[in-house]
Amino acid sequence: xxxxxxxxxxxxxxxxxxxxxxxxxxxxxxxxxxxxxxxxxxxxxxxxxxxxxxxxxxxxxxxxxxxxxxxxxxxxxxxxxxxxxxxxxxxxxxxxxxxxxxxxxxxxxxxxxxxxxxxxxxxxxxxxxxxxxxxxxxxxxxxxxxxxxxxxxxxxxxxxxxxxxxxxxxxxxxxxxxxxxxxxxxxxxxxx
Amino acid sequence: xxxxxxxxxxxxxxxxxxxxxxxxxxxxxxxxxxxxxxxxxxxxxxxxxxxxxxxxxxxxxxxxxxxxxxxxxxxxxxxxxxxxxxxxxxxxxxxxxxxxxxxxxxxxxxxxxxxxxxxxxxxxxxxxxxxxxxxxxxxxxxxxxxxxxxxxxxxxxxx
Numbered sequence: 001x002x003x004x005x006x007x008x009x010x011x012x013x014x015x016x017x018x019x020x021x022x023x024x025x026x027x028x029x030x031x032x033x034x035x036x037x038x039x040x041x042x043x044x045x046x047x048x049x050x051x052x053x054x055x056x057x058x059x060x061x062x063x064x065x066x067x068x069x070x071x072x073x074x075x076x077x078x079x080x081x082x083x084x085x086x087x088x089x090x091x092x093x094x095x096x097x098x099x100x101x102x103x104x105x106x107x108x109x110x111x112x113x114x115x116x117x118x119x120x121x122x123x124x125x126x127x128x129x130x131x132x133x134x135x136x137x138x139x140x141x142x143x144x145x146x147x148x149x150x151x152x153x154x155x156x157x158x159x160x161x162x163x164x165x166x167x168x169x170x171x172x173x174x175x176x177x178x179x180x181x182x183x184x185x186x187x188x189x190x191x192x
Numbered sequence: 193x194x195x196x197x198x199x200x201x202x203x204x205x206x207x208x209x210x211x212x213x214x215x216x217x218x219x220x221x222x223x224x225x226x227x228x229x230x231x232x233x234x235x236x237x238x239x240x241x242x243x244x245x246x247x248x249x250x251x252x253x254x255x256x257x258x259x260x261x262x263x264x265x266x267x268x269x270x271x272x273x274x275x276x277x278x279x280x281x282x283x284x285x286x287x288x289x290x291x292x293x294x295x296x297x298x299x300x301x302x303x304x305x306x307x308x309x310x311x312x313x314x315x316x317x318x319x320x321x322x323x324x325x326x327x328x329x330x331x332x333x334x335x336x337x338x339x340x341x342x343x344x345x346x347x348x349x350x351x
Contacts, residue, residue: 043205051221052335054350059297134297139350141221142333145205145244146296149224149304152206152244152263 006192007037010119011161017115022165025111026085031166032112034176038160042148042179045158049073049175051141056097058109059134059147062117065126066184068156069147070117072109072163073140074174079105081172082165091170097137106133112163116176124191147179157185198341203227203242208262210239210275211340218337222292224305226265226328227336228312229289230272230321231343232281238340239272241265245304246311265311273319288316289325289345291336298331305329 011034018032040048056079062068074082080094083101086108087094094101110133121128136143148158159178164171180188199215205225209217217240219227228241241262248264262268273283290312293305309328316323327334327347335348 046205046221057296134299136296136298136331138223138296138331138333139221139335142223142294142350143296145221145223145225146294146299146304148205149244150302 003189006189010123010192011035011037014116014119017119018112021111021115026167028168033164034161036162039157039185040160042151042156042158045148045160045177046141046144048160049140051139053140055140056105056135056137057143058106060113061131062128064129065121065124066128066180066188068178068180068184070113070130071147071177072112072174073143073177078172078174081170082108085167102135106135109133112176124188151179156181203240205242206244206261206263208239208241208268208272210272212237212279213341215340216337217340220335222334222336223294223296224308226293226308226312227291228269229338229345230276231287232276232285233287233343234285235281236341237276237279237281238338238343239276240338241268241272243268243308246307265308266315269315269319283319283321286321287324288321291327291334291345291347293328294330294332296331
């Protein structure tokens with residue numbers, strides 16, 4: 001099976017799991033779609049996703065079967081929409097994130113990244129564990145730098161996946177990134 | 193009167209650019225990476241480094257042999273000095289500025305940004321280069337532009 005086909009299959013299963021989990025959290029029918037997977041060198045990620053867009057990133061370190069980092073990255077406006085939804089507020093109420101909002105977004109990131117990693121973990125038949133979520137806001141490129149820097153010496157590769165959340169006729173887009181050392185990407189793809 | 197176009201040159205992660213008399217060197221969305229500008233004001237020779245990690249030795253002993261780019265602060269400064277001196281500058285006339293080195297996720301056990309800054313300060317001191325300005329640290333992203341014609345470094349901070 002070609003890599004793209006394997007990754008599409010992972011995306012499909014992860015979409016189902018995340019849809020169920022996020023619907024439960026939000027308390028409304030929610031759609032989560034992972035699409036357009038791309039594997040690229042970590043230094044090419046920033047130009048790929050647009051470094052200057054303002055957004056929020058939820059970062060989870062990855063350990064166990066493979067060592068790496070995972071990041072859920074989404075535009076600033078999406079962070080406000082998600083907080084409105086989760087706090088049962090009217091649309092466009094939140095204009096600035098407070099620490100409680102950040103906690104809520106960390107939970108969303110934890111659910112999305114955790115479920116995606118769980119699907120990979122099942123495919124690897126080995127345990128992938130994730131660390132505590134951390135949140136940052138600012139330009140996409142600036143958020144990415146810190147996650148990428150730890151892997152810069154190895155010319156590591158990133159799996160970049162587009163993510164779309166659909167809740168109450170609203171569509172919110174972002175990215176899911178998984179960064180691993182090159183040899184681990186091979187292990188991962190071979191195991192799928 | 194026709195307006196003269198200023199050459200805009202991006203300095204991507206892990207790279208460095210050196211120019212004489214002309215050009216605006218820039219990088220958008222700098223987080224934990226460190227931008228180091230080196231400038232010789234009389235000859236208007238300037239260089240900008242976009243380093244990702246503090247030391248080549250700590251992270252990879254063979255890095256300086258097989259990585260000709262500006263991934264590491266220490267080896268990047270060496271490469272920049274070589275290029276700047278090749279254009280006629282004397283290192284005692286150089287002035288340095290630092291931008292970036294943020295800790296975007298507020299990680300307490302790993303602050304690459306701070307390590308980048310400390311490494312740069314140590315290296316510049318060792319090389320006898322004056323550090324005359326900085327916009328560093330915090331948990332903010334920065335955009336930086338360096339005019340080689342004037343030596344002015346403009347920093348925009350985004351929250």
